[in-house]
Amino acid sequence: MLTGHHHRIFLDPQPVDMRAGFDSLAARVLSAGHDLYAGHLFVFLSKRRTHLKVLSWDSNGLVILFKRIELGRFRLPEVPPGATTVSLDAQSLATLLQGVDPHGKIAPKVWKSSPPGSTADPARDLVGT
Numbered sequence: 001m002l003t004g005h006h007h008r009i010f011l012d013p014q015p016v017d018m019r020a021g022f023d024s025l026a027a028r029v030l031s032a033g034h035d036l037y038a039g040h041l042f043v044f045l046s047k048r049r050t051h052l053k054v055l056s057w058d059s060n061g062l063v064i065l066f067k068r069i070e071l072g073r074f075r076l077p078e079v080p081p082g083a084t085t086v087s088l089d090a091q092s093l094a095t096l097l098q099g100v101d102p103h104g105k106i107a108p109k110v111w112k113s114s115p116p117g118s119t120a121d122p123a124r125d126l127v128g129t
Helices: 022-031 090-097
Strands: 009-012 041-045 051-057 062-068 086-088
Touching: 009 090, 022 041, 022 051, 022 062, 041 090, 086 090
Parallel strands: 009 041
Antiparallel strands: 009 086, 041 051, 051 062
16 A cells, blocks of 8 residues: 555645544545545544554555554644645655654654563663653
8 A cells, every 4th residue: 555656645634533434534535625546645643643544545445554653743744724635745654654753853752672571661662762
């Protein structure tokens, strides 16, 4: 879904209830005037920006990618006032998925796992804090 050639990538800057499924997300896409069946990627974020969904149409059905960021929040790119969608390029989507601040002001928090059986606190294993 995230590889290959997609026509465009759109971010909905308004928070979305992450209980929303295929039909609810598709309705948001259609109400914004986009072609749901063109193979575009449509990105949605939760209110706290800790969860993200990507909706796309492949050759025979809708696909949802769902990501929960373990530390920090997804960082929004510049959103013009009143915008209902924001166009992204592939690099901007990759930056968003990694939790990187597109403005370069905040380093992302990266979680690394502790060895099996360890009693280490994962919060102390942050990289970039």
